[in-house]
Amino acid sequence: xxxLAILGSTGSIGTQCxxxxxxxxxxxxxxxxxxGSNTDLLEQQIKEFCPEIAVTESEEDALNLSKKYKDTExxxxxxxxxxxxxxxxxMVMNALVGMRGLEPTYHAIKAGKDIxxxxxxxxVAGGQIIMQAVNDNGVRMLPVDSEHSAIFQCLExxxxxxxxxxxxxxxxxPFRGYxxxxxxxxxxxxxxxxxxxxxxxxxxxxxxxxxxxxxxxIEARWLFDVDADHIEILVHPQSILHSAVEFEDGSVIGQxxxxxxxxxxxxxxxxxxxQKSSEPGPDFFGKASCLTFEKPDPEVFRCIKxxxxxxxxxxxxxxVMNAANEVLVGLFLDGRIRFTQISSTIEKILDVHKxxxxxxxxxxxxxxxxxxxxxFRLVDL
Numbered sequence: 467x468x469x470l471a472i473l474g475s476t477g478s479i480g481t482q483c484x485x486x487x488x489x490x491x492x493x494x495x496x497x498x499x500x501x502g503s504n505t506d507l508l509e510q511q512i513k514e515f516c517p518e519i520a521v522t523e524s525e526e527d528a529l530n531l532s533k534k535y536k537d538t539e540x541x542x543x544x545x546x547x548x549x550x551x552x553x554x555x556x557m558v559m560n561a562l563v564g565m566r567g568l569e570p571t572y573h574a575i576k577a578g579k580d581i582x583x584x585x586x587x588x589x590v591a592g593g594q595i596i597m598q599a600v601n602d603n604g605v606r607m608l609p610v611d612s613e614h615s616a617i618f619q620c621l622e623x624x625x626x627x628x629x630x631x632x633x634x635x636x637x638x639x640p641f642r643g644y645x646x647x648x649x650x651x652x653x654x655x656x657x658x659x660x661x662x663x664x665x666x667x668x669x670x671x672x673x674x675x676x677x678x679x680x681x682x683x684i685e686a687r688w689l690f691d692v693d694a695d696h697i698e699i700l701v702h703p704q705s706i707l708h709s710a711v712e713f714e715d716g717s718v719i720g721q722x723x724x725x726x727x728x729x730x731x732x733x734x735x736x737x738x739x740x741q742k743s744s745e746p747g748p749d750f751f752g753k754a755s756c757l758t759f760e761k762p763d764p765e766v767f768r769c770i771k772x773x774x775x776x777x778x779x780x781x782x783x784x785x786v787m788n789a790a791n792e793v794l795v796g797l798f799l800d801g802r803i804r805f806t807q808i809s810s811t812i813e814k815i816l817d818v819h820k821x822x823x824x825x826x827x828x829x830x831x832x833x834x835x836x837x838x839x840x841x842f843r844l845v846d847l
Contacts, residue, residue, distance in 0.1 A: 470735070471498035471519075471550050471579075473570055474561035476507040478666055479584045479610065482728050483559050484511060486735060494735070498550035500562075505531065512538055519553050521546035544569065552577040557735070559610070560585045563668055564792050565834055568592050572827055575599040582734040584610035586685045587792075591785035592830050593688030607689065608734040613682055614689055615730035616708035616721035621690065628714040632686055635702040635709050636762065637662045639673040642703060646766045652805045654798065662705040662725050671795045675808050676762060680773025684784050687777055694777045699770065701762050706754045724753050768809040772816065781821035782833040789837035790815040797845060811844055 470487070474480045480499075487494040500521035501508040512520055512535055521541045522528045528542040541549045544566070551558050551570035558574040559582045560567050567585030572592065574581060576599060583589070589596055600607045609615050613634055640659050641649060657674040658667060665673070672678035683697050708730075710720030723729055732741055764771035769791075776783040794808040803811075815837060822829050 467495055468493060468557060468735070469495050469497045469555040470557050470559055471553055471555040471574075472496065472559045472561065473498075473500045473547060473550060473567070474502075474563065474585075475499040475511055476501040476504040477561055477563065479561035479727065479731065480559070481507075483561065483731050483735070484515065486728060486732050486741075487515070490741060493741070497555040498553050500547055500550050503527075509534075519550050521550050548573045551579070555579060557582055559731075559735070560588065561610075563666060565591060565788060568596075568830070569827070571596060572599060575603050575605055578603055578605060580606040580608065582608050582610050582731075584731075586611060586681045587788055589685045589688045590681050590788045591834060592827065593684065593784070595825065595827055595830070597688050597691075606737070608737055609685075609689055610730050610734050611682065611685070612725075612727060612730045613709040614686060615733055617686060617690060617711060619721045619733070620709070620711040620719045624711070624713065624719070629690075629692060629696065630712045630714050630716075632690065632692055632697045633710040633712060633718070633720070634679065634682055634686060634697055634699050635705070635707055635759075636676065636679045636699055637673065637705050638701040638703050638760075638762070639676060639678075641674055642701060644766065646806075649766065650804070650806050654801065654805075657798075657805060661703065667799055668792070668795055671798060671808075672791070675769045675805070676767035677769035677773065677791055677808070679762070680770050680776075681788070683770075683773055684777045694774055699762055701760045702757065704754070704757055706757055722750075722754065724750060768813070772809065772812055776816065779821060781823040782825060782830065783816060783819060783821050785830045785833045786819050786821075786837040787812055787816060789834040790841045793838050793841040794845070803845060807845075811841060814844055815841055 472480050496515040496517045498519040499511050499517045502523045505527045520538050525542045528540040532540040547570040551574035557580045560571050561584045565587050567588045571588045609618050658670050660670050679699050686697050687694050705725045707720045707722050710718050712718045776787040790812045794811055797803045
């Protein structure tokens, strides 16, 4: 039986992961569950799955829950996440949102745990040190993002064969086809209305700016050891082809399926096997009867251009870009800035950044901290 620690168990990925465990009780058990502030849902999960460890954001919540559930050990905050990630388990499902996923992933790898990664910021900010740790500790890094899971599956059986390019698909988000001028007028309500996927607010805004795809380019660069110049974004609004790989002989191998995050989650959990879904999927060929592809305009969706420039610059540039983006998305969600200020402010931050290159985990965390302070300063001017 495979034992999982689920970081971010109350979010979209975390709850779907638990759905899969619920359907496969003979295969999986839960060692740890963590949440932010949604302690009501966490409590329901504790009752059902009886984890050895549970983590909340605040000490008060942890202490309150510990009085009710004597068989579960409670922790809180960053230290709690690291404790959960390092706990006795076979795999850590990292479904955390944002930069806080980096340190628990690093410590889980150091503790010899396989990682099912749904937290792209881990590799965006710390790809160099994370993948080095993966290699040094002999663990598996299994992608959960639908696009990276697709690429991973396309490469199965093709190890050692030269890649011409990775074709990373994107839905285009809610503003596909917009001009730069039209983007100036978009509202928060419009930005939160994704055409294909149901996701958390932060990742939905990233999809609207297409920073999500820029982050995925950087993630793919580290996961598959491919230069960014060999990763091409294709807008595919139907979200049926989840990504593809073009090999040196011109063959293109892609992974297709109806939009359903349970598929890549299940694949990562069961790898190297596949497990049967309890529910038959919708009619695939009915959904896939018309597939279209187009190239995005990086001059309109400038976050794409920014991300390519950041990974090519290397060092702490991607970490700084990611930190600024997290702050700015939060400010946009709070109604404090316009949609287009997200990309324009990131550009200003990167223009003045002095990168470090021989970096350790502490250097990345410090660059992240400074970038957040500078972003708030710029917006307040």
